[in-house]
Every structure is written in C-alpha cells, then in structure tokens.
Amino acid sequence: xxxxxxxxPVTLSILSALLLSISLPPSNYPYLAWxxxxxxxxxxxxxxxxxxTTILGFLYGAIFxxxxxxxxxxxxxxxxxxxxxxxxxxxxxxxxxxxxxRAKLYSFLFFSSxxxxxxxxxxxxxxxxxxxxxxxxxxxxxxxxxxxxxTGSYGVSFLIMLCNSCLxxxxxxxxxRIERFYLLRMLYIANGHINKSAKLLGLETKVFKxxxxxxxxxxDIVYTxxxxxxxxxxxxxxxxxxxxxxxxxLSINVSIIQGSIPDWLxxxxxxxxxxxxxxxxxxxxxxxxxxxxxxxxxxxWPETPIHRQIMxxxxxxxxxxxxxxxxxxxxxxxxxxxxxxxxCKYNSVFVLSPKGNIIDYYDKTKLVPFVEHFFTPSxxxxxxxxSEKLKLGINICFESTYPSISRNAVKKGANLLIISTxxxxxxxxKMSYCHAANAVFRAVENRRYVIRAAQSGISMVINPYGRILxxxxxxxxxxxxxxxxxxEELTFYTKFGDLFCYLCIGLSIIFILKSASNRTTE
Numbered sequence: 001x002x003x004x005x006x007x008x009p010v011t012l013s014i015l016s017a018l019l020l021s022i023s024l025p026p027s028n029y030p031y032l033a034w035x036x037x038x039x040x041x042x043x044x045x046x047x048x049x050x051x052x053t054t055i056l057g058f059l060y061g062a063i064f065x066x067x068x069x070x071x072x073x074x075x076x077x078x079x080x081x082x083x084x085x086x087x088x089x090x091x092x093x094x095x096x097x098x099x100x101x102r103a104k105l106y107s108f109l110f111f112s113s114x115x116x117x118x119x120x121x122x123x124x125x126x127x128x129x130x131x132x133x134x135x136x137x138x139x140x141x142x143x144x145x146x147x148x149x150x151t152g153s154y155g156v157s158f159l160i161m162l163c164n165s166c167l168x169x170x171x172x173x174x175x176x177r178i179e180r181f182y183l184l185r186m187l188y189i190a191n192g193h194i195n196k197s198a199k200l201l202g203l204e205t206k207v208f209k210x211x212x213x214x215x216x217x218x219x220d221i222v223y224t225x226x227x228x229x230x231x232x233x234x235x236x237x238x239x240x241x242x243x244x245x246x247x248x249x250l251s252i253n254v255s256i257i258q259g260s261i262p263d264w265l266x267x268x269x270x271x272x273x274x275x276x277x278x279x280x281x282x283x284x285x286x287x288x289x290x291x292x293x294x295x296x297x298x299x300x301w302p303e304t305p306i307h308r309q310i311m312x313x314x315x316x317x318x319x320x321x322x323x324x325x326x327x328x329x330x331x332x333x334x335x336x337x338x339x340x341x342x343x344c345k346y347n348s349v350f351v352l353s354p355k356g357n358i359i360d361y362y363d364k365t366k367l368v369p370f371v372e373h374f375f376t377p378s379x380x381x382x383x384x385x386x387s388e389k390l391k392l393g394i395n396i397c398f399e400s401t402y403p404s405i406s407r408n409a410v411k412k413g414a415n416l417l418i419i420s421t422x423x424x425x426x427x428x429x430k431m432s433y434c435h436a437a438n439a440v441f442r443a444v445e446n447r448r449y450v451i452r453a454a455q456s457g458i459s460m461v462i463n464p465y466g467r468i469l470x471x472x473x474x475x476x477x478x479x480x481x482x483x484x485x486x487x488e489e490l491t492f493y494t495k496f497g498d499l500f501c502y503l504c505i506g507l508s509i510i511f512i513l514k515s516a517s518n519r520t521t522e
C-alpha cells in the first residue's frame with residue numbers, strides 16, 4: 001500500500017504533463033488543455049512535504065519539456081529550457097501546497113489561476129528567459145482569445161487554469177461524496193464498536209467527524225460555479241463582440257518568399273561559399289516569380305536566408321535593390337550586420353524602398369540563450385518608417401514569443417507587424433508549430449495584421465482578430481501571397497501593457513502571505 005501511495009502522485013503528474021503537451025499545436029486535441037492540470041492537482045492535494053512537492057513539480061516540467069521542446073536542435077538550449085520550465089512548475093506546485101493547507105477550497109480556485117499566470121509572466125523577464133505559454137493551445141479559436149487585447153495572452157492562460165481548478169473541485173466533490181457514503185456505511189455497520197475501540201486506544205470519535213467535515217461540500221460547488229460562470233461569460237461575450245466588428249478593406253498585397261532550404265545545405269553554407277550561391281539562386285528565382293505573378297507592395301525574405309552579410313555582397317545587394325525598383329515594392333530581408341565602430345555583430349532585418357535604396361534596419365533585441373552568443377542584442381525596439389503611411393514593427397524569430405516587443409513597437413506607431421524567422425533547426429516538430437502560434441496572439445493583442453516570413457515555414461498572414469488568412473506548409477518551397485491592411489487603433493493591452501499580470505502577482509502574494517500568517521497564528 002505504501003508503494004502505491006508513493007507511485008500514485010508520480011503517475012498523476014506524468015499523466016498531467018502528457019495531457020498538456022498533447023493539447024499544444026499541431027494537436028487536434030486543444031480541449032485537453034482545459035482538463036490537463038486536474039491529475040496534477042490531485043497529486044498535490046495530499047502533499048505536505050515541500051521536498052516531495054518540488055520533485056513532483058520538476059517531474060511534471062521535465063516530462064512536458066521532453067515532449068514539447070525535443071525539436072530544439074542545440075542540446076544546451078534543450079536542457080536549459082527543460083530545467084527552466086521545470087523550476088517554475090516546482091515553484092507553482094509549492095505555492096499551491098502552501099496555500100491549500102490553510103485556504104478554503106474555493107480560494108484555491110483563484111489562487112491557482114493567479115499563481116500560474118504570474119509565473120508565466122515571470123518566465124519572460126531577463127536575458128536568459130524562455131517563455132512558454134499554455135494559451136498557445138487555443139490559437140485556432142478566435143472567439144476565445146480576443147481577451148488578449150486587454151490582458152495579453154496571459155488572460156487566456158488564466159481562463160484555462162481557472163477551468164482546470166473548477167473541474168478539480170467538482171471531481172473532488174464527487175469523489176468525497178462517494179468516499180463519505182462508504183465511510184458512513186462502515187460506521188453504521190460497526191454500530192458503535194468503533195467508539196469502544198477508539199476509547200480503548202485513547203482516541204476520540206471527533207477524529208472521524210473531522211474527516212467527514214473536511215470533505216468538499218455542495219457549498220463549495222455553488223461558490224465555484226458562482227465565481228467561474230460570469231468570468232467565462234465575460235470572456236466569450238467579449239470575443240463575440242470583438243469578432244462582430246467590420247474589418248477594413250485590405251489594400252496592400254504582400255508576398256513571402258519561403259525558400260525552405262534543407263538543414264544540411266543551410267549548415268554547409270556556413271563554411272563554403274559555393275553553397276551560398278545555391279541558396280541565393282533559389283531565393284532569387286522565387287522572388288522573380290513573385291514579382292511577375294503578383295502586384296506586391298511588400299516582398300519579404302526571412303531571417304538570415306544565408307549566413308553572410310547580404311548588404312555587403314555587392315551583386316546580391318544590387319539585385320535586391322533592382323527587384324524593389326522593378327516591382328515598385330518594399331523589400332524586407334534578414335541578414336547579419338556588423339558594426340565595425342562598436343565591434344558588434346547583429347542579427348538584423350533590412351528594409352529597402354521602391355526607389356532602390358536602404359531605408360533602415362532593425363537589430364534583434366532578444367537572443368536565444370546559449371545559441372546566439374556571437375550576436376550582440378540591441379537595446380532598442382525601434383520601428384521602421386518605410387513611408388508616410390507604412391510603419392513597420394519587426395520581430396526576429398525568438399522575439400515573437402515576447403508580447404512586450406510587438407506591444408512596444410505598436411505603441412511607438414507601428415501599423416503592421418512583421419515576424420522574420422528561420423525555424424529550419426526545429427524541423428517538423430511540435431516546436432515549429434508552437435513557435436508559429438505565437439504570431440496569432442501578437443495580432444490579437446495589438447489589433448494589427450501580422451506577416452510571418454519563415455525560411456522553412458510556417459509562413460502566415462494573420463488578421464487583427466487572430467484569423468489565419470494565409471498559411472504555408474512546413475518545408476515546402478513557395479511564394480505565399482496575401483493582403484493586409486494598416487491599423488491605427490491602440491488596444492488596452494498596447495496602451496497599458498501587463499497590468500493584468502501585475503494584478504495577478506499582487507493577489508498571489510496576498511494569498512501566500514495570508515496563508516503564512518494563518519500558519520503562524522495556529
């Protein structure tokens with residue numbers, strides 16, 4: 001029996017991690033996210049030892065990370081992501097156990113949601129941060145994610161955790177009802193013998209009474225439903241109202257050049273210039289096709305299609321400038337950039353004008369930990385004033401997982417968001433799809449069209465409400481064309497940022513301090 005008691009929480013934690021992993025893209029089971037934490041909550045329900053709680057949290061995080069992050073090619077980054085996420089899940093588990101010891105059951109409903117959301121936000125802070133967001137599981141459901149224009153994607157995570165907590169309470173109620181029934185039946189059959197035995201052993205019958213009183217009551221269920229139903233109605237109602245608004249006429253044609261260069265060829269190109277020629281030819285031919293077939297105002301090459309400085313290769317730079325002039329379009333291209341004066345190398349995106357000159361460039365601010373150590377992070381999220389009307393906010397690869405970068409760009413005046421990325425190293429794994437799903441939330445949070453240009457896919461054109469208008473396949477050479485509009489309105493989230501997260505952090509601290517003070521009093 002002791003072995004079973006020890007194994008059960010471990011099994012439940014593993015099951016919970018599996019359910020959450022399966023719910024993430026490209027899964028066809030996103031609804032699993034709404035129940036995925038129930039086994040984990042059951043595992044934590046009877047935990048009193050912080051050491052075992054920490055182990056369960058770390059186990060949950062490790063299993064989830066192995067399934068979700070295995071596509072990360074660099075072993076250092078994979079291990080870092082695993083330990084980073086597992087650490088935060090352990091902190092989450094410890095908080096749940098501490099508060100659960102003293103709080104009423106329906107208080108757990110809110111604390112679990114507040115605490116998870118707080119930690120999700122904290123995972124975006126610092127140069128070594130590695131964001132992971134459970135809201136990504138719902139990116140295909142526009143009516144559910146519109147709240148992100150107020151709370152950011154964190155609001156969707158909050159709702160998912162709230163639903164998990166509510167269902168856990170319901171499960172606990174019915175489990176305790178069954179347990180209570182059998183316990184009362186046993187007491188009835190004993191017909192008083194239990195009291196005699198208890199007295200002989202020096203025990204009191206109130207021990208048994210307390211066990212019955214500790215059961216989850218119907219009152220808890222009523223409170224739970226009274227709390228959660230209005231919140232869900234507000235989320236869905238806001239989504240319905242947002243989606244009922246008329247969209248503006250799409251006036252700008254865009255073409256994304258997805259070269260889909262194989263990983264082995266892309267790797268060889270680092271060391272041998274002749275392989276650069278092969279990649280260049282692929283991109284130039286696709287670009288030529290795009291100019292002939294489409295009347296595009298914007299043509300985009302993804303992040304670093306080749307490892308060399310494109311703007312320092314005279315013949316290639318001139319060809320791109322000629323493409324801009326010939327097609328009368330803005331040309332956006334990713335390329336490394338070296339600042340000789342500062343002795344710094346940047347991961348950059350250049351914007352070329354229809355007049356045949358370089359307008360400006362954007363340098364990446366958030367670098368992938370342990371991988372992009374040879375690049376220097378920029379200190380500024382700047383927008384590119386391509387024309388009087390067109391103002392571009394740019395994210396490069398990993399930056400699209402940080403809501404603050406797009407928000408700051410839009411707050412500075414960007415009316416169109418560009419995500420330039422090279423996900424070749426992620427191959428056809430869960431990480432490729434999860435990375436792409438972030439773009440949907442950046443669109444909703446800021447009410448901007450988002451163009452995602454990916455070297456190997458997934459390239460996308462997304463409207464301000466998170467609907468994917470155009471989407472490419474992974475590792476398929478193509479020219480993805482679509483239409484976008486320029487938006488000027490600022491959402492609540494764009495104006496005020498992560499106020500919702502700050503509120504969650506503040507309330508979480510109050511819950512924890514209150515639990516600690518109650519423990520001291522007792």
